[in-house]
Amino acid sequence: MNFYNCIVSFSFVILFTIQSFSQEDFYYRVWQLNNQDSIAGFKTTFLIDKPDKIKTQFGESLYFDGINDGLLINHNPVAGFTNFTIEILFMPDSSSNLDNYEQRFLHIKNSDDSRRILIELRLVRNNKWSLDTFIKSENSRCTLIDTSLQHPTNQWYHVALTYSDGLMKHYVNGNKELEGKVDYQPIDSEAKISIGVRQNMKSWFKGTISYISFTNKSLNPEEFLLLRKIHY
Template sequence: MTSATRLITILFVCFSLATKGQNSENKTKTNTEWLVANLLREKSNTTEISGNPQITNSPYGEAVAFNGKDDALFLNELPLNSLQEFTLEMIFKPDLNGVFEQRVLHIGESRESRILLEIRAVDSNWYFDVFAVSGTNKKPLASEKLIHPLGKWYHVAFVVTPNKLTSYVNGKLELQEAFTFLPITTGKTAIGVRLNKVSWFKGDIYKIRITPKEIKPDDFMPFLKDETR
């Protein structure tokens, strides 16, 4: 074997091992699923409870009610850590008489790279507002024309890929825009409010799921479909 051939062989082996390692890492990434009632009940060392959120019944099972004033859960966890793409889903019920701007789920840093699921409450309706910050890139997806009645249960999804953002309500695509996303590597999670404790959510949350890839509506979490919404 010549020196050139030997060098090519070594480079090929190194590349194969590196690719295998990356593939193995991708395969080991699993879904994060939070039944919010379980998070409240377990009261682990990684969870801080603000106010007095209450376990309540829902059509899906036990959920957690947030009062829109000081109820929230803060998790010392970063489920989006280093993910290049993901689908963030939530089953929740926004209630009447909440403030206009409500942060329902906040993952990442308080002011730097972060992902937020938010709502805007107007009279007896709400519209979905998702927000992504990646380095110096910022992008909200929201339209006050896409309204839904308050006081009902909904499934929402936010799909983030390296080049676009997409939002869904009850499995129906609402908005999509181009966006350059780089993985989030630091931060924590807040449920029911923004990490810096402003814009509290009023309503109930049943479940949150994070899938480490882009998925389509057919693969979303099961949810009750109400055609009157």
């Protein structure tokens, strides 16, 4: 299945300054997921249950069971960003529940759901998965998915979603898979983020998440912050 649907309407928190981006302020936030009760200093709420803390090659990480493990944080890490890059270091698991093939593992939205960012996957046959990303702003939206682009489960991956100047792109292990046009509008500081599930507690993720980073620029693959952690 190939699906490309874009509608454009015409009506640990860490801050760093990178010298190579001297023309404007550049900073990123890195979240290490190694505590169920607090991430990057922000208190979490369990949706419905909490993920397990496990040891991985990247240190302690959080394992989500794909049934009822999810976290909600009353904070928006991309608040006010006009451009952005979101990176995730994770290992998707195969699912024993055949109905749970749509798995959302990062969801940012404002209070009335008019602006939204989703990073998710689709489980396909033979224990493989495809990346699925979505951006919505009022009357503009874009979904990027191509289920012919498949990756084995039970391996560590770096995924990234970038946005700049009306164009969103997504990557797996530094390789661009898809891009599309969307009129993204910044999401306000009152928005929330969920990890491991949609905020309405549907589409549970099964697998492990180690790190998430948020940058206020659309990075190129050679600039990705978490990609260097993957050895493939």
